[in-house]
Amino acid sequence: MTAAERHLVEAAFEQVADVRAVVEAALESGVSASQIEVRSPAPLEEDELPLPKPKSRVLLFALAGAVFGGLTAFGLAAGTALAYPLPTGGMSIVAGPPVGVVTYEGTALGLILMTVLRVLWEGGLLPGRAIRSGRGRASTFDHHVADGRLLLRVHGLTESRAGQVRQLCRPRAVALG
Amino acid sequence: MTSEAQRPARELDGELLGRLDRRRPGLFVGSLASGALVLVFLYCWGYQIANGIGVTGINRPVFWGFYIINFVFWIGISHAGTLISAILRVTKAEWRRPVTRSAEAITLFALAIGGLFPLIHLGRVTIFYYMIPYPNSRMLWPNFRSPLVWDIAAITTYIIGSALYLFLPLIPDAAVMRDRAAAGLKKRFYAVLALGWRGTAQQWHSLEWGIRILAVAIIPVAVSVHTIVSWDFAMTQTPGWKSTIFGPYFVVGAIFSGIAVLMIAMALLRRGLALERFLTDRVFNNLGLLFVTMSLVWGYFTFAEHLTVWYSGDLFEKNVHHVLLHGDFAVPFWTMVVVNLVIPVAVLSFPRGRRPLPTALVGCGVLVGMWLERFLIVVPALSTPRLAYSIGDYMPSWVELGIMVGAVGVFACLYFTFTQLLPIVSVWEMREGWRHAGSGEAGGAESDDAPTAVATAPAPGGGAA
Numbered sequence: 001m002t003a004a005e006r007h008l009v010e011a012a013f014e015q016v017a018d019v020r021a022v023v024e025a026a027l028e029s030g031v032s033a034s035q036i037e038v039r040s041p042a043p044l045e046e047d048e049l050p051l052p053k054p055k056s057r058v059l060l061f062a063l064a065g066a067v068f069g070g071l072t073a074f075g076l077a078a079g080t081a082l083a084y085p086l087p088t089g090g091m092s093i094v095a096g097p098p099v100g101v102v103t104y105e106g107t108a109l110g111l112i113l114m115t116v117l118r119v120l121w122e123g124g125l126l127p128g129r130a131i132r133s134g135r136g137r138a139s140t141f142d143h144h145v146a147d148g149r150l151l152l153r154v155h156g157l158t159e160s161r162a163g164q165v166r167q168l169c170r171p172r173a174v175a176l177g
Numbered sequence: 178m179t180s181e182a183q184r185p186a187r188e189l190d191g192e193l194l195g196r197l198d199r200r201r202p203g204l205f206v207g208s209l210a211s212g213a214l215v216l217v218f219l220y221c222w223g224y225q226i227a228n229g230i231g232v233t234g235i236n237r238p239v240f241w242g243f244y245i246i247n248f249v250f251w252i253g254i255s256h257a258g259t260l261i262s263a264i265l266r267v268t269k270a271e272w273r274r275p276v277t278r279s280a281e282a283i284t285l286f287a288l289a290i291g292g293l294f295p296l297i298h299l300g301r302v303t304i305f306y307y308m309i310p311y312p313n314s315r316m317l318w319p320n321f322r323s324p325l326v327w328d329i330a331a332i333t334t335y336i337i338g339s340a341l342y343l344f345l346p347l348i349p350d351a352a353v354m355r356d357r358a359a360a361g362l363k364k365r366f367y368a369v370l371a372l373g374w375r376g377t378a379q380q381w382h383s384l385e386w387g388i389r390i391l392a393v394a395i396i397p398v399a400v401s402v403h404t405i406v407s408w409d410f411a412m413t414q415t416p417g418w419k420s421t422i423f424g425p426y427f428v429v430g431a432i433f434s435g436i437a438v439l440m441i442a443m444a445l446l447r448r449g450l451a452l453e454r455f456l457t458d459r460v461f462n463n464l465g466l467l468f469v470t471m472s473l474v475w476g477y478f479t480f481a482e483h484l485t486v487w488y489s490g491d492l493f494e495k496n497v498h499h500v501l502l503h504g505d506f507a508v509p510f511w512t513m514v515v516v517n518l519v520i521p522v523a524v525l526s527f528p529r530g531r532r533p534l535p536t537a538l539v540g541c542g543v544l545v546g547m548w549l550e551r552f553l554i555v556v557p558a559l560s561t562p563r564l565a566y567s568i569g570d571y572m573p574s575w576v577e578l579g580i581m582v583g584a585v586g587v588f589a590c591l592y593f594t595f596t597q598l599l600p601i602v603s604v605w606e607m608r609e610g611w612r613h614a615g616s617g618e619a620g621g622a623e624s625d626d627a628p629t630a631v632a633t634a635p636a637p638g639g640g641a642a
Contacts, residue, residue: 041353042608043381054379058386062394073330076310080321098321101405105330108398112338112391116345119387123380125348125372138375145376146356148190148608 007162009154011173012144016040016048018172019150024050025168031154031161039142039151061118062111069110070103077102144175189454193607194357196450201597203449208593214586221579222297230300232576239559239571244298245409247581249551250434251291251588252332252406253427257435258284259339260399261467263392271613272463274606275455279446280439281343282601286591287438288336290584295328297580324408331405335398342391345384348374349605366598403431410554417486417497417558426478433471433517434547437540440464442592444537446601455602458532465531468539472521479514497561506557509549517546 013019023036033051038044046053077099120126145151152173154165169176225232235242258280265273296302308319308329319326352374355367374380407427410418420426443464447456483502486494501510521539524530530539556571573581595601 037377039376040378040381041349041376042605042612043385044378049378051378054382056379056383056386058383058390062390077321080310080318084318084320095322098327101327101401102321102330104401105327105334105398108394108401109334109337111394112334112341112398115387115390115394116341119345119383120372122383123374123377125374125380127372138373142352142375143356146353147194151376 007157007159009152009157009162009165009169010139010141010177011152011166011169012141012149012175013152013173014149016044016150019152020049022152022165022168022172026154026165029161029164029168031157031165035155035157037153037155039139039145039153041145041148041150056122058115058118058122062115065114065117066107066111068114070107072110073106074099074103076106141175141177149174189611190604190608193455193602193604194353196452201450204593204597208590208597211586211589211593214583215590216583217579218583218587221576221583225297225300225576225580226302232574234572234574234577236569236571238562238567238569239556241298241555241559242571243573243577243581244294246548246551246555247584248291248294248298249406249427249554250548251287251294251584252403253431253434253547253551254438255284255287255291255335255339255435256399256403256428256431257287257439258282259335259342259395260284260432261435261439263342263395263399266388266392267396270463271610272460274610275452275457275602276439276443276460276464277606278343278346278603279442279601281339281346282592282595283435283438283442284339285336285343286588286595288332288339289591290588292332292336293584295325324405324412327405328409331398331402335402338391338395338398342388342395345387345391346603346606347599348372348384349376350600350603352376353604354600370599400428403427410558415558416491416493416561416563418554420482422478422482426482429471429474429478430547430550433468433475434544436464436468436471437543437547440468440536440540441544444533444540446596447533450596450601452602455607456533461533461536462528462531465525465536468536468543469521469525472518472525472543476514476518476522479518493563497558500557500561501553506553510553513546513549513553515546516542517550 011022013022019038023038026036027033027050036051038049038051081095081099117126139151139153141151141153152169154162157165166176233242233244235244258277262273262277262280262284265277296305299305307317308326310319319329348371351367351370351372355364355371358364358367404424404427407423411420411423413419440461443456443461447453483498486498489495500506520542524535524539529535560569560571562568
């Protein structure tokens with residue numbers, strides 16, 4: 001990105017329909033979807049904005065966490081039974097109930113921990129996680145989102161394109177910067 | 178810019194934020210009062226640590242007294258939140274939105290207190306880590322065949338799961354508080370909690386996935402916790418405990434007592450924080466219906482449990498049964514039946530009984546009844562053993578009473594502090610509900626829960642950072 005393309009336009013809106021209209025117009029005028037970011041006070045439906053749908057692998061990681069947690073817990077419970085055997089004629093008893101209970105809880109714990117870690121990772125919320133191309137950075141307009149409005153941010157614009165996007169926003173936005 | 182259809186939602190939004198920004202002296206006084214009980218709790222526990230477990234009334238043959246009763250009681254209460262909230266989320270009940278945060282906080286704090294009681298019961302609490310499996314020079318390792326170790330596994334999972342289940346949906350609201358707070362310590366506190374949340378599409382998408390998965394995962398964990406707690410009793414040969422239905426019986430009792438606390442907390446929050454327009458009569462009506470249903474289910478389980486014991490004719494079982502129904506424990510037993518079954522059914526069966534005050538009063542009675550239920554499970558069975566010469570009695574000491582009362586203070590203190598610091602009603606979930614109601618989606622069908630008429634002006638409070 002050259003210095004000439006570092007302009008950012010931010011605008012706050014009351015309604016999703018206004019954001020949608022501006023985003024559609026911006027896309028038509030040649031702004032790339034990857035340059036557009038919408039911050040909202042509550043989750044939007046997938047088809048409310050003409051932007052690529054975000055992807056998530058939380059479920060996959062949750063299942064992997066469950067498998068890992070289950071295997072670890074099984075190893076702990078079964079390994080304990082083998083390492084500290086009951087005197088049963090030379091054979092260790094790996095009893096079902098303790099192994100079952102510990103494995104069950106370990107599976108759930110692995111699933112829960114991995115789910116949360118993945119959510120934080122995907123959202124760029126883990127400490128030290130780089131948030132690419134300025135997305136997710138604090139904005140002086142964030143208080144609008146806190147007050148229940150929608151915030152449209154268009155990154156990496158040339159000066160002329162930034163002016164164009166501002167013109168698109170002006171009739172509908174409650175705040176523009 | 179705002180259309181007429183959207184205006185009520187915007188105004189309600191402003192009103193909710195205004196409520197959250199407002200200072201509440203009542204809560205501060207509540208925190209101080211409960212803080213005094215925390216001191217009682219700490220003093221009694223400290224006294225026991227210094228003088229040994231002999232300061233309690235626990236003795237042969239009643240080795241489990243108030244501490245284990247309170248352990249089961251608090252773990253039961255913890256089912257209020259995460260389980261109920263998860264079930265309501267999974268079933269997409271729109272009226273859940275103002276309830277979930279309050280319920281999840283109850284779970285976390287009740288669980289933390291419930292988890293303390295086995296440690297208190299240990300006596301020598303400073304060596305509690307002997308129960309944790311880790312390589313050590315003493316060659317000590319927990320006995321995984323003991324249901325008490327299963328408790329550790331289950332409660333650890335549940336408390337971590339509940340804390341994260343509370344925390345994940347809290348992140349967007351912490352960001353709201355961060356962006357509305359003036360610069361300073363408060364803003365920094367919320368900034369740490371918000372973890373850099375901005376409300377991007379990716380963040381919402383991942384969060385929704387996470388909450389959905391946790392809601393599904395936490396239900397079997399919650400059920401397993403109280404089932405395993407019941408196995409502490411049912412896996413023994415003690416008369417009165419050896420029962421195949423103890424697992425579901427405990428789970429039902431836990432949900433029942435959990436709803437009781439939730440009803441009380443919501444009635445207090447509604448009045449104390451003036452949240453009448455968010456914690457609506459409809460919410461109380463729906464929870465009241467759930468409450469009376471659980472009362473009937475609990476009554477059915479209690480009947481089934483005692484009928485099979487009575488019909489079996491087993492001498493030792495009948496001895497315990499006799500002291501419960503006709504003997505030394507008859508008064509608490511029949512009190513329990515009245516406050517857990519007769520009163521809830523009599524009051525909550527009618528719409529007028531499912532309003533905030535009656536439901537809260539019934540909830541108070543049920544809490545007493547459910548504590549008595551746990552008392553009647555633990556003490557009569559231990560004090561009526563198989564061998565007649567070892568029959569004994571149990572009387573709690575002032576230390577046990579102090580710790581029991583103090584634990585209530587610890588819970589109240591934690592809850593008041595949480596309510597003062599963080600939104601007790603989930604702001605973003607309410608906003609989502611208003612959006613759904615406005616667009617005629619899921620919430621539209623239940624739109625009487627999303628107010629459409631606004632008489633007062635918005636109270637935006639805090640304003641821009």
